[in-house]
Amino acid sequence: DSGVTQTPKHLITATGQRVTLRCSPRSGDLSVYWYQQSLDQGLQFLIQYYNGEERAKGNILERFSAQQFPDLHSELNLSSLELGDSALYFCASSVGGREYGYTFGSGTRLTVV
Amino acid sequence: AQSVAQPEDQVNVAEGNPLTVKCTYSVSGNPYLFWYVQYPNRGLQFLLKYITGDNLVKGSYGFEAEFNKSQTSFHLKKPSALVSDSALYFCAVRDALGGGNKLTFGTGTQLKVEL
Numbered sequence: 512d513s514g515v516t517q518t519p520k521h522l523i524t525a526t527g528q529r530v531t532l533r534c535s536p537r538s539g540d541l542s543v544y545w546y547q548q549s550l551d552q553g554l555q556f557l558i559q560y561y562n563g564e565e566r567a568k569g570n571i572l573e574r575f576s577a578q579q580f581p582d583l584h585s586e587l588n589l590s591s592l593e594l595g596d597s598a599l600y601f602c603a604s605s606v607g608g609r610e611y612g613y614t615f616g617s618g619t620r621l622t623v624v
Numbered sequence: 625a626q627s628v629a630q631p632e633d634q635v636n637v638a639e640g641n642p643l644t645v646k647c648t649y650s651v652s653g654n655p656y657l658f659w660y661v662q663y664p665n666r667g668l669q670f671l672l673k674y675i676t677g678d679n680l681v682k683g684s685y686g687f688e689a690e691f692n693k694s695q696t697s698f699h700l701k702k703p704s705a706l707v708s709d710s711a712l713y714f715c716a717v718r719d720a721l722g723g724g725n726k727l728t729f730g731t732g733t734q735l736k737v738e739l
Contacts, residue, residue: 513667544726554714554729567726601667605725612658613727615667 517616536604549598626719630730647715656718
């Protein structure tokens, strides 16, 4: 157990639907990062939050949004889902400094049918 | 932007032989480099990092990496491979450009260790 908890582990939903992925960071970590992993795109950075504030945005679609709550857990909302959104979505957390690596959760596998 | 490249999609090695997984980087300023491993249906696990100091960095599970500034490389090595080392390996660089503090990952190298 890495200490980063992601729920649900698997999600199957239809095109056009909306889903919410949840992440609880490791105790003491203030930064949360979301990544999308697909076969053709590799690991793509989506967004970073630090202590409740958005810090960096990557290749995140307008249909996607995220937030980090006062208890530091984070949610990634995906709406108007398309077949191409099927992927593994990872959350990672870190203390926040440049010299620190991430601790990854085990991911949520999203399948859009 | 900061980036890393992993030139090999797959590396095959016999158990007991040394292994090398290659990574080159392109950064402005001092590089902060990382290696992660991903086993099937699992999240990425941290192996080691280079921030500053010795060019040879030792990490988890007997892995080490050699930082070479002149060749802009950060290759992952292990003296004697195990079948259980078979996994997907990612090189990453810290990218603070544009705000934030994210890691930018390479495309990954599939390591296959055979008996």
